[in-house]
Amino acid sequence: MDEHGGHMHHSGGHPEPDAPAFHGMAVVGDDTPFLSHLPMPGPPHNEQMIVQAAFGAAHRAYRNDRKAHPEARFYTFAPEVFTLSDLYPGEAGEPPARTSFTGSLFRNHFEQPEAHPETPVEIATDVVVEVANVVNHHKFTADDQQPEELTYLLFGKGSERFLAHWITGPFQPTSRQEFDHLMTADVQGMEVSDDQLRHGIQVTVTGRPDEPGGKFKEGERAAAVAAVNGGHVTVEIEADTELYFEAGELTPH
Known part of the structure; x- marks a missing residue:
């Protein structure tokens, strides 16, 4: 496949290095962009990753396009070929091998898959993404255990809050269907700081199966348990707008 014709994503992590590959990403956020790697079940694609970033000189074009096209649910980024794990600090706190990468920014899905047929529009080229x-980030493995109850990661900055479905392996015939799901959201029942959101807060929706049919729907409220500071807090999650949903690419082939 060419680099825009198929997800040649790859996984990262330590200590085993990965080969450079193409890692398509979904982009959410107005004031602060967040990029979410579009994963697949097997290597070199088998990793969920979310980074907070900045678009530098291209940020104005991004903001202006979002304002001009409020109907657009999400944007995507088609980067250069690089090693995803180079963005991660080492296990002992070593600085990452790199803190930026370049590519093209699109309104809608740059591959225009069947699930996202909107016409992709390239709004900026040679964009330098600075990873703040x-x-x-976590890699899918054959030893993964899927959670029984619906689990998301709450992240964001300032007034912008998002939910990302927590994706795991092991992608076996007996596994439940995994799915990639991004929504805007809010949380009631606890004060959430930017510092807490810096590495996301895992929230488990009470009594709901972790499968596509159980996913949050727009405008829905549900009781959940948030994992905070080594403890658990009962909260209410309010899901707002669905930005991205994909299950087909997380089906084992």
Whole structure:
């Protein structure tokens, strides 16, 4: 496949290095962009990753396009070929091998898959993405255990809050269907600081199965348990707008 014709994403992590590859990403956020890697079940694609970033000189074009096209649910980024794990600090706190990468920014999905048929529009080229913070990254493995109850990662900055479905392996015939899901959201029942959101807050929706049919719907409220500071807090999650949903690319082939 060419680099825009298929997800040649790859996984990262320590200590085993990965080969450079193409990692398509979903982009959410107005004031602060967040990029979410578009994963697949097997290597070199088998990793969920969310980073807080900045678009530098291209930020104005991004903001202006979002204002001009409020109907657009999400944007995507088609980057250069690089090693995803180079963005991650080492396990002992070593600085990452790199803190930026370049590519093209699109309104809608740059691959225009069947689930996202909106016409992709390239709004900026040669964009330098400066990674300010790695919110979360985890690789899918054959030993993964899927949570029984619906689980998301709450992240964001300032007034912008998002939910990302927590994706795991092991992608076996007996596994439940995994899915990638991004929504805007809010949380009631606890004060949430930017510092807490820096690495995301895992929230488990009470009594709801972790499968596509159980996912949050727009405008829905549900009781959940948030994992905060080593403890658990009962909260209410208010899901707002669905930005991205994909299950087909997380089906084992």
